[in-house]
Amino acid sequence: MTNSLTETTLSNGLKVFLKEIHTAPIISSWLWYRVGSRDEVQGKTGISHWVEHMQFKGTPQFPANILDKAISREGGAWNAMTYLDWTAYFETMPADKIDLALRLEADRMTNSQFDPEEVASERTVIISEREGSENEPLFQLGEAVQQTAFRVHPYHHEVIGDMADLRTMTRDNLYNHYREFYVPNNAVMAVSGDFETDKMLARIRELFEPIPAGKEPARVARGELPQNGEVRLTVEGPGSTSYVQACYHFPAASHPDFFPLSVLDSLLAGPSNLNMFSGGISNKTSRLYRALVDKELAVSVHGGAQATIDPFLYGITMTIHPKRKPEEALAALDKQLQKVREEKVSKEEIARAIKQARALFAYGSENITNQSFWLGYAEMFARYEWFQTYLDKLAKVTAKDIQRVANEYFKPQSRVVGTYVPLNGKAK
């Protein structure tokens, strides 16, 4: 089965990827905008995510009460998500219905209304979304660690934004953000599935090419300076379970060190699946599980990095064993990290990490939605080529590379350690 891939850029700057896959009568269309919490300043944190919500609130052609039913009526699955560097909208539809999704996306690239009443009702919905997250100890801990790890870079705040800003942002703030970033030259369209490339491209041109290019959006992100010394913090809250999160500054996805670090992640904490929709595998024979969970210092341990434009974080999260103290688990973690800094890992461990990555890639290519996801996702922080050559780059990683990056990135003096201290029924 040949899956032909076409890449082109329209005259207005919209980048288009098309991949024919004829395994099922399904097409998945993704539209990615280069805008996320990375593009937000204090006072307007959470604005990108809120704009994403407003994209479901209607245009003159597809009013709110029509829009939300149009896709479902045709049996489509659709959603949107906002992240550190990007906002994405997708529709996976029966192949003969995809035109609706294309028309909808072309329309809401420029015609969303941001009706003040809709903005007001969405404000309380988003506040409710944040309150739901605040119920979770790990959200509270993660937010505190992240804001400590970044002083000047906008990765400082959570994608959902600070409650203070969610209460005060105006309709015009939202609309201006929309107009600035939702321009074709700031977007990537990726469509995969059961279509003929020529016809699909012609239809995309017809719908999207009349939209004029906009000004290149201004970027506010400033580079974070190196952290010179470990920072520790605590968050107190309800419950009886302690958690520890240790975060290390990590390179951008496009940095060559990302690949040896991915192998290191695999053997420390089990392989992370960068594909957000196809799940992972267990990590019970990873070094950290053996040292922490098998030794009954923690009841679970997870680690992972994100693929981002600017350097972000590698986080290790431990749920502490009820009979142990957070410091004991942290000491065991340190011992393992010291080991990878001092001793070369074996060839077998590297081969194992590569096999794990190969399996995860195979799972991720089982469905069309996932294949379409990768086309645009990789473009958000690198190029599609990054994805195509990922396994080859992992295969070139040596034990020496891993030791070097372990020393460079897993330094105790450049980490933030957060501990969630449960109040055990005591008042705050």
Add this chain to the structure above:
Amino acid sequence: MMAKNNSTLPGPNDIYREALPNGITVLTRSNFNSPSVVIGGFFDAGSLFDPDAKLGLADFAASALMRGTKKRTFDKIYNELESTGASLGFSSGVHKSGFNGRSLAEDLPLLLNLLAESLMTPTFPKTEIEKMRAQFLTGLAIRAQDTSDMASMVFDEILFKDHPYSRAEDGHPETVKRITQSDLVKFHRDHFGSRGMVIAIVGAVKSEEAVRQVKRALGAWQVKGQKEAPALPPLKPMKKTVNRHHQIAGKSQSDLVIGTTGPMRKDADFMPAMLGNNILGQFGLMGRIGDAVREKAGLAYYAGSSLSAGIGPGSWEVSAGVNPANVNKATDLIISELKRFVDDGVTADELADSQTNFIGRLPLSLESNGGVANALLNIERHDLGLDYYHRYEGLVREVVREDVLRVARRFIDPNKLAIASAGA
């Protein structure tokens, strides 16, 4: 060349089913689009067998199967599995326990060997049992702080009062503390066996090869005296609305579950109920409930309804996460939507929309190997017939508005609801 719709749905032409002499039923379907394979299955060892004092036993037993077998230690089992990027796990439900796994096609023999060993010869090592107990107790402590989990638990306690469905399958701290290694060994001896077991294999393997591999791994498994599941007692209908709040201090959001009983999966009213539920709390941005609670009132990030239909009586529930100050307001809005649903039914347009939604989304749910494996298990568990997904469109289209109204009135009485909330 465009793909044809019906040719991609699983059916008698491409599902292979074989009943092995020892009682195991194997269902397979090949898919060579990706070099991976998924296995899934179930067997009769659910929490119905749990004594009240040791609730969580079936769950503990299922989770402990891979902690050591006669041939391999816990670490060796997972080392073989994880080294190939494969996964395998067991879990328990009320009636059945089950398993799920996936691997590259080249590693299917390994996956099936580990499955067979875990099912047939687990050793439940004491040290591993104690490690797991600490993990379970931590999980239960986290559950006690989870507003959504606790609201669901309280809901089941109200709706299924004095019925086994009222019990939490993962137990409670005091019941999990009582479970001993010999309880696990005995539970395995009494309840695990090939009779009634179903396994589905979907992916880059030919059907005959998949069946041959299952026979090799599990064909010789025979257990004498495998106990029958106890019969379900009748469910007592609710006589009036019962409203109960479970307090969890310090939470910024409360969870709310409101509902009643629903049809069994085999009930002839299942499809009208599913379509009605879609209109009530699924379609678009979560149906009428989402429209009233989220879109119009702005009270919740999530609000919708679900139907849970299985072997015994099901539940039909509306859920939402709201600010603690808005619990009563959201409750009133939801009850008024339920009243409208049973008084006026649904419109022709609403029904037509949901029908096309069901038909259109079917291929999407059957896109991945995991989706197809679940479909095959669904067919077998509820005796739907290998042609079920080919007949599906007709079953959806034959439902009329009157069916939805009749079914709504059969199950939902807005004066006899279970209302559960959890939060500050």
